[in-house]
Amino acid sequence: MVVLKPVVINKPYALTSIEKSTRDVTTFRFESKEKTNVHFIPGMFAMLTYKDPETGKSISRAFSIANAPPSDYFEFFIAMINGQLTSKLANAKVNDTYYISAPYGQFQFDINAGTKFLFLAGGTGVAPFFSMLRQAEAMGKKLDCSMIYSVKYPYDIIEKQELDKFSADMELKALVTVTRPAEGDGWTGQTGRVNGEMIKKAVPDFMDRVAYICGPPEFVKALKDDLVAMGMNDREIRAEMWG
Ligand SMILES: Cc1cc2nc3c(=O)[nH]c(=O)nc-3n(C[C@H](O)[C@H](O)[C@H](O)COP(=O)(O)OP(=O)(O)OC[C@H]3O[C@@H](n4cnc5c(N)ncnc54)[C@H](O)[C@@H]3O)c2cc1C
Secondary structure, rough: OOOOOOEEEEEEEEEEEEEEEOOEEEEEEEOOOOOOOOOOOOOOOOEEEOOOOOOOOOOEEEEEEEOOOOOEEEEEEEEOOOOHHHHHOOOOOOOEEEEEEEEEEEOOOOOOOOEEEEEEHHHHHHHHHHHHHHHHHOOOOOOOEEEEEEOHHHOOOHHHHHHHHHHHHHOOOOEEEOOOOOOOOOOEEOOOOOHHHHHHHHHHOHHHHEEEEOHHHHHHOOOOOOOOHHOOHHHHHHEEEOO
């Protein structure tokens, strides 16, 4: 792990784009008002702060950076759960000012590691993997990367077209699994929760890969346990969790 000092601390960022990605997830882009280019490692996160103009009270939350480094903007995939910060974001408008400190975190992707990768993503936990894949695409690097991405419903897949493009351009082998399939939802692909059996079947050479897992705590803990139970060394597993 590389220890990076935060490049920006509580710096003003303008909200420049708000795009509804799925029913529950919105993609927000914040651009540095000072045009500061931030170097970070894909996988790291930023602290996003809303300051109430009337009371001066602040609300700060962590979000995984979804775009590639270096950049003078940050893109986040945010589950709109109507909590303290997400309810503010639900009413946010383009050009609003938020404050950002970044980068932070031990969940770090080494694109030059010369290894094969296994990405396991649950829900908005796919965000750091977009940063990793976008970096690889920007650098014209083909990764030997297999990914299993778990969503509740077929319409929960974030940036599906871009994911398909990664598969075509970079030979990413992505398997999406739907945990709550329903009659008439049109889904003909993989269903069920990710587990050791699914990993073994979809990625037979998983033992030769470095695993990155990101998603809700129960997802991350269960998959870490499954990988270790199947013989993977703890040192070959990187994990980030929230929710
Ligand atoms: C390192 C890190 C990276 C993160 N990256 C992302 C990211 O990329 N995208 C993202 O959407 N969130 C991410 N989070 C979660 C984020 O920081 C907030 O916790 C989340 O947005 C809720 O904040 P809130 O103020 O709206 O809700 P709060 O008012 O703080 O919380 C409301 C309640 O909702 C629960 N909750 C939190 N997240 C979820 C969820 N996804 N679904 C259901 N319940 C939830 C909380 O446990 C709490 O009980 C990350 C967290 C960490 C620690």
